[in-house]
Amino acid sequence: MTRAIKAVLWDMDGTLADSEALHLDTLVAVLKQHGLEADDDLHASIFGKTGREVHRYCSTRFGIDFDYGQWSMTRARHYVSAAANMQPRPGALSVYHAVRAAGIRQAIVSNSSRMLLEAGLRALDLQDPQLVSISANDVRAGKPDPEPYERAAWLLRVTPDEAVVVEDSPTGARAAIAAGMRVLAWPEHASAAASFPDSSEVVFSEHELAAALGVQLDS
Structure with missing residues (x-):
């Protein structure tokens, strides 16, 4: 179940x-x-x-x-x-805010350094004192090691089977799978779908992503 x-x-x-x-x-x-x-x-x-x-x-x-x-x-x-000129991926923040509106906890898990991650959070207006974020500076091993996702789940006080990971790279997908988590693979190009691990669930749009997460996008 x-x-x-x-x-x-x-x-x-x-x-x-x-x-x-x-x-x-x-x-x-x-x-x-x-x-x-x-x-x-x-x-x-x-x-x-x-x-x-x-x-x-x-x-x-x-x-x-x-x-x-x-x-x-x-x-x-x-x-x-x-x-400062960075843009969000089209449709991504709509899903992010829909997840937040649904009352589901969220974290951002990156292979970038803390300095770069914070610059991105500022650019996307995602800075929040309550936001859990994991950078390369916060772990001993980055993706594809499961540690970044395991640490995020620990900080959020959830078990691996209660968490869903959204990734655009096979490297990140492997990390999440190794952590025992469900993975929604959202490749930038549809042609890259085959490069993800078989257990990944591939989505091709923000609408498919929202549906997989069980949240409703604003019309």
Whole structure:
């Protein structure tokens, strides 16, 4: 028997926020400082990874031992300076506010650093003293490890089977499944649906997402 939904755990980048291009721009900027150009497939290679994982990947790919402190600071400054212009993913905030109106608890669970996550929350006007949010700074291991979602559920005082996760990346979906949670996969492009784990429930619009969560969107 399926338990009632007591909490919805949202991924941030690409799910609530249309921010993947901004993350890529920060990477392009730091690579340019080293006289390097990003390849066309770079975004697909880093999609869903933590900042440290992207750093390790680029160090290996380009054969340069980038200083992580300088690398991350350059990316963060670029991101924060541009974040004010960030837009929500179309339809995402309508579902977020419908979940809130239904009295269901929510949390935001991101692989980004606290600094970047807070910049995104400000841009989307989601700052709330009561909001539970998990960043890369709050856990020992990021997605696809289950720890970020497990921590969010613990803070919300819900069990895994009482929580539903909304994700746009297979990496995040694997983390939620490993945490024992139901996953609603909402890929940016329908062609990406096949890359999600089989147990994910794929939705293709905010209307399908709202229906899966059992909430009503304002007409």
